[in-house]
Amino acid sequence: MSAHESNKPNKSQKPKVALVLSGGGAKGTAHIGVLKVLERAGIPVSIITGTSMGSIVGGVYACGHHAATLDSVVRAQDWVQLLSNKEERSQSLHVREQQNTYVFSTVLKLGKKKSAPEGGLLSGVRISQLLERLTYPYNDSIDFNTLPIKFACVATNIADNTEHVFHSGVLSRAMRASMAIPGVFSPVRMGNEVLVDGGLKNNYPADIARQMGADIIIGSSVQDKPKTADQLKSTMDILMQLVDLNFKNKEENMAITDIPIVVNVEGYGSASFSTAAIDTLIRRGEEAAMAHWDELVALAKRLGVNQDDVQPDTTVDSIPPMAKMTNRRIGDPLLRVGIRFDIEELVALQTNASLPFNAKRVMAFDLTLRLGRRIMAKGEWTFTPSKLLRSTISYTFRRNDINFYEYGDRSYNLTYNRQTVAVMPLNFNFRNFNFSIGGVWDHYFNLNMLTDGTPEHQLEKPDNQHLFSYQAQVDYNSENDWYFPVRGSKFVARYTYYTDNLVTLKDKTGTTEVGAMWRTNIPLNKRLAVQPMFYGRLLHGNHTPLMLQNVIGGQWFGFYLEQQLPFAGIGHVEFDYDKFVAAQLQSQFMLTEKNIIQLRLATAQSADQYERLFRNQTMLGASLGYFYHTLSGPLGAVLGYSNVTKEPYFYINLGYVF
Template sequence: MKARKILLILIVALFAVDTLPAQTARKKVAVVLSGGGAKGMAHIGALRVIERAGIPIDIITGTSMGSIVGGLYSIGYDSERLDSMVQLQDWALLLSDRESMRSQFLNERMDQNTYALSKTIVLDKKGKTSNTGGVIEGKNLARLFGALTKGIPDSVDFNKLPIPFACVATNIIDNTEYDFHSGSLAEAMRASMSIPAVFSPIRKGDMLLVDGGLRNNYPADIAKAMGADVIIGVTVQGAPKTVDELKTGAAVLGQIVDVNCKNKYDDNLAMTDVAIRVNTKGYSAASFTHAAIDTLILRGEAEAMSHWDELMALKREIGLAADYRPERMPMPAGSMTLPEAEALDNTSSHVVKGALGVRFDTEERVSLQMVGKWRPAGRPMEIDATLRLGKRIMAGADLRYVPKGRDVMRLSYKYWHSDLDIFQEGDRIYDLRYSKHTVDWSVQLANLKNFIINAGARFDYYHYVDVLVERDAEYVPGDITDEHLVSYYAHVNYNSEDNYTFPTRGARFVAGYEYHTDNFVKYAGHAGLSDIFASWRIAFPLGSRLSFQPMIYGRFLFGNDQPFCLGNFVGGDWYGHYVERQMPFIGTSHMEAINSKFIALRLKLQQRLGTNNYIILKVTGAQRGDELKNLFDHGPLIGTQLGYAYNSLFGPLGATIGYSTLTHKAHFFINLGFVF
């Protein structure tokens, strides 16, 4: 009898245990995030409200930007962490193949701030490449995704992530949808957001994958197939545009994309239980400024809050109490910052790079410069070829010895052909055309990221094709005759500034000594000419947007019978813009001939407005003379300038107006693009 009672108790207990899951089981909740480029930042705000409501997320799917937000959310980046991550990024850098200044050597920074477009192709020894086209390869995005997903295996079942995940790409080989349920999470996110012709497609087996929005921009059907019982959807697609709204090429292109992204959209939206449609009016897929990102996140949060009652009703429907809160997932092992780029390994591959720079200004009109670089497999060398077209024509070639990717030795040749107007105190004294041939050999004595010391020897030959001298010219800076020079030099270059064009902190120091001869030892039968130049600029932040930048600079030339080609020239905003040794002097146009000894102090205030707009005020005072002892005999030269510039991906776009006591004339100047 006792045994029967024990057996009966065991049977009842077993039935109770067996029915416990059925009693506590709840419906599975999926969150579906649409594509939309920068507008997809609104997903972060919507996720914040879903977390606030205490609704657990069992499945997450997404396309394009939705795949990035969803993929990272699935491994532990909740809304707070995602918000921090997107605020940390330099989106202009991230959405390009440009490198961060902190990872570059000085010559690499100069190249990056000369050429607006560049492309690197890696070839195997048979000449084949894995490159799949696209203006942007997406190297920075791939590095960031790799850092964010650190600790996640390269091949993983996405159903076994902390939150099961899937995302969509489009196979452009046959225009079919490809759904990622396994593999590399970083690669899946990168493929899903690969806008055709903008970002390089991702090659996977015999498929070529691009943005999933072309086939399924709102993948609620995938969430259903993964077992979702209820779906919360966030979409950032705007209302259909009218004929009157399609007045520009960009608007028409956007409409074409939106129409293609409507595939499956209505059917998938119909199976959504709570549809959060964020108003993104005024913003586009390219609105990646920090101000736009902040606004889009807030709009996503506000729109989700307007569905609060629906969310809480859904929470009750799935069988959870109003005060239920799911546990927060552990912090992922990844890093939220973009890691430094690794040097390209050319031990078994050829590395080919091409770059193009285009600029316009009101003096030289349109100029174009292009460069091609080749680093052969297994050899510590690089061959460069450069061509510049415009009022100043240049062609050159460099052979560089680069063990471990660092410059050690260089042999170069350059040819210049220039048509220059030279002024004195605002009046033109010369109109000349000349050609110059230069052969240069140099050795890097030190080559750190912010610091270079180099020394070398150079041969220059100047041939003056046509010279027009104004009759009223009072001062002629040396005879204008063909000249050949053999020079020896040592240069120092230091730069710790945080931005190449618009620095707010850091310092830049350049100095050099050159000894010029015409027979390897002497010049014109006597001692050679000594050439000393230096500039030192420091940037001091006076707040988050205002900086103060004093700079002292000058050049002293010593020796008898100084030739015209070595004379001192000043003008404009930049060093070496017209000729190699020309120095800036604001408030002047063109190139002004000046005495052989020149020193200047420039004060600059730089105010940032918004994200990329700058108002810049400069004041320069300078002294000059033919001997050190009379350097301060004349009153100072004063130059002033007020300017505006926009920091674009193609370089600074802006205009300045200035005045100087050197020319006694107002000067207006427009510059569009990087300076070269």
Template sequence: MLPLCLWLCSQPVRAQKGNAAQNRPRVGLVLSGGGAKGAAHIGVIRAVEQAGIPIDYIAGTSMGAIVGGLYAMGYTTDELEQLVKMQDWEMLLSDKSPRKQLSPEQRERKGRYILNIPLSRSAKPKMDGFVRGRNLGNMLARLTVGYHDSISFDSLHIPFACVATNLANGDEVVLRSGKLSAAIRASMAIPGVFTPVLMEGKTLVDGGLCNNFPVDVARRMGADIVIGSTVQRVFNDTMQQGGIQSVVQQLISISSRRKFEENIQLCNLHIGVNPKGVSTMDFSPEKLDTMIRRGYETARQHQRTLQQIALATGVHFPYAPKLRFPGQTPGASSVRLPADTLCSPHSAALASALPKLQGSHPSRPTGCQRGMQSDFQVASIAFDHITPAEERIIRKACKLAEHSRITQQQIEHAVTLLNERFLYLDAHYSLIEAEQGYHLLFHAHERLASELGVAARFDTEELAAILLNANFVFRTHVPTTIDLAARLTEQYAVRGSLTVEPWLNKQFNVFYEFRHRDIDVNHKGRRASSLVFQQQQAGLAYAYRQTRNFDAELGLKFQRFDFNDVLMNDEGTLAAFPDPVSDNYFTGYVRLNYNSQDKADNPTVGSKFVATYTFTTDNLTCLKRPHAFSTVSATWQTVMALGKRFALLPRFSGRLVLGKKVPFIFRNAVGGHLEGKYLEQQLPFVGLSHFELFRNALVSCDVKFRYHFLTRHYATLLGAVLAEQRDVRHLKKAHYAYGIGLHYGYETKFGPVQAALSYSGECRKPTFYMSVGFDF
């Protein structure tokens, strides 16, 4: 504080002169790294603005680079706050494709595996970072449209610099030019978490390893006064036990501790925000809001010092940021707009003012305008390291054409296809300004040869289960994949399939599957029989898999059932159902699938609909009864939000068997907790712990009333009713069954943890069920 006062006292004349605006001391703002805690920088900047202080330079590391870089482009603090709080950070900090851009079949697959290991064509695992940063890179690209070419960061609204670390030798790398989004991405590439970024022949990782608070960088940029914002805890010689995040954070802190402390001494004003209760990776809206508020309140505690700095700059209150246009240097004169024309999603004042200010000189719009732009006039389109066949498919599927307006959604759809359908490890895009619009360039690097998936779950029925999957991709003229899967548990199974895709979203599939079943069949809640049998099926299918929400499948399959042991209880409660007989069956089927739900577990919006028709015979020479029969089934469920925390989830299901003397294995089966766990047609029903057999005509309805609390916790009240009869005509005289239950769920990265207590009028006793992990 004393050095600042002495410095200010030595500069009394500058504010008096007419050319004070040009000769005033330059102010630099420095923002430290800190992950989610770095949201506090937004509050600090807001307080600095309100104090009337002009910001002439910005330097940042990691999260400070994101906030600082976007602010340097022209985003306001209100826009930055909205951006960080509205993002799905769990998605951004992963390589998962947005669920809405996947087909229902892809969503089901992505929702199973807790570990995916990509293999290159050399068969070496590509695990140089757990996350390649695809989603984060695409988000930064979306927010920095217009700066996708290589530029000097001095040409931004405010000159900007960020810091990365050269992985080869540990040297500090100050980034003041290049592609802005890549520079920010490099500054926050935490080793072992994110893959490094290649820039100018260097392999770059998180700048926090060498300089997590780059005050010295701001000084070299030309700052006379430096205001610094940090979100680090006090350095301790001992560390309490913590998770991997705490360990990584501590290692970064240790590696740059001395420089961090030296840079604090170089600040004229150091604003240290207390991060208590907020971890580096806690990006929940509540914690982000907490840090933004703390940043503002902490900065306001230094209000007197901020006012002294404002007076030293000679800028009248309130300060309005200046717009800098291409070709202007930091010291050149520039146009100042009134404070009410700051770029905002709710104001078009800046957009209308720009042409008058610029005259005939074509200028980049401010960053906030680009980041909120939904479509672009594209003059040309090019593909880098992408085959001509893939280019044709993407152009057609995404309706990309030169000299037309292309939406952000179309561009991101194309990137999703490159990542998910053509399995490129790193696909992204650039929008570079051209004379008649933008030049759109898609980049792709290194395609997968295969991918290994691992899933695991535990429940009170099967105890433990493991699912292993290997997906092999062949770079043939017609895209071809081989998929192998094995389910290791009491109900073990193996499956193999070969898929060719001559046209996008149109697939031909050949498959074989073997399953071992060891199941109990209940009647009125009591075990009626135990069955041990093997099921084999092989088939051919044609599938249309639209990228969003809908897919359809038409197929033929051969099925073989071999029953080894059939144990009946003494009461003969299955007398109405013939004994299972080993036999062969031929089935043709049509399946329609629609899914717009945002999550597989505990969805908050969207609906799901599945309809299936099958025709089965045990004799291809006789397609009439009693050798043949048909089934029709459908399920529809939706989510009805009742405020922020409550939701109503109704589901309606029905299945009709058309035929007499239908084999046991194809009858209506209801019960259990997972759909299709024991038999393909099995429907879950609250209160029935194991499945029971019902007659040919069946309809059911269940309703869930769900309460969402403490971010990841769910409590649900369930009620269900079903009606069954021998055919549709007699449903008015149907037999009814009901069930009620109470369900608790907790979401984790390894799948949901669930516990359920339920009761049904069929078994007339409470049942308890618990599971950990994704369903499969």
């Protein structure tokens, strides 16, 4: 016998058992452990009521899924991604890059029709999509009494500070309203109601279960004792404290509960969604329920359950894919915002507005603005006739202010303007693969160079210049994380031919660029992975402009300049020879899911001619970094040394890289 047989007609009129699940954010995953024990005891649940996370666990269970499925689902989620505004991971590398550039994104409300503001930092697009999947096939407006188990959940109408109890409607929308933490997730608007987290009025809705006809109430509570001033450290702690303080009928609802199961959630908060935390919370839920095992078995016998016949269903149900279930309009205009800090450029801000021309997003116009020491403004028109193909035309203006170094000493400061028109008629995307081909016009102007006055550091100031180039690039990326992958590989290859008149450069053969990078990730165990990487850039031509020359140093590819090649141990950017090849071995150790240590060892050869490539001094470098992986991007510090600079460097980065 299983709990999901309970909503069949009951001729003997046995007492109706209700299960009440409290709110509590991540702590609510402990309800799954409680459900496992109820299934083990054979308790036939007829009614479920829940608030916030309790409404999510309860609503999915009421749809007919078993505890084993819920356990599998919560462990499989990337909660950092899920509780953000980012879409389900796209097959497009372009979209994945955007997702790992911007901290915040929201739907823009444009046009004559006035729409209510979002009213929250996060729109909750992805959590809504997941709820649609988990409540399939009950995605239409229905009476919740017709579910395999009768269900109700609670939200708070902040327009008049009243309790809204959902007994019908779109199930996933009701659950989304019940968990809309004020100020964090945008509220759900229904008519004149503005609905947010039900915990503000009724975080443990046992009274609702009684009103629905429950004769016996089993409750699972994951509520904490009120936190002290020292314990209120995070925004989520403060918000959940407000929920607890505003919950008026906690004692009364606990008093009408026949079997109150109170889970020990000490040490965990509403945002404790790490794999280890979820594992512990589910286990603690089981332990708390097992403490009432004798009561549960006695209740089962009273209800006529034969313990010998109890066989909990441990199969994991199939959940439909996101693409099948989501009904979000992909033509919504979006606003994205990114912010970062590092010790070289200090603060930088980047915003992006994506404006589709129709709901099918066949055409779109993107505006991007970067503010900081380096300024960038870009407009891009995109035509997307299919999921696999898009064409783009873009204009970009940049104002760059960059310090260049030689052997670790700052030697030049170069400021200049650059405007670029890029026409990419073919941009092919398939899964993790992208191929693009097109033409680019570059104009460098208003160039100013300051030197340190050292005679050997007298680089010639570049002149204003127009360049026309033909480009082709291949990208492949199957890595499981943009910044800290432990699985998958990445490959980039690029060919460019530069001219100043579409054919030649300074009346000679144009400059040819060939660049490539390949790296793969090899997990050695759950915490340690190694990443070998090979990369390089080769220039061929007699008159290579300064602005195209190889630039090495720093942490990332293409950070200051498109051709920038990172090198462990060289903290600042330096010009290098036309031929540059390098290899790097990175070891990545995860102290926890969010705390990461990276050790990089690098070597390289460079020269102006191939025959000298391995005659010149071998570059050697190493760096050691610590990073904390957050919703706002990587926060970390790096210490490095190389035989090129012959001095250590220290670098701090806070936020996504752009």
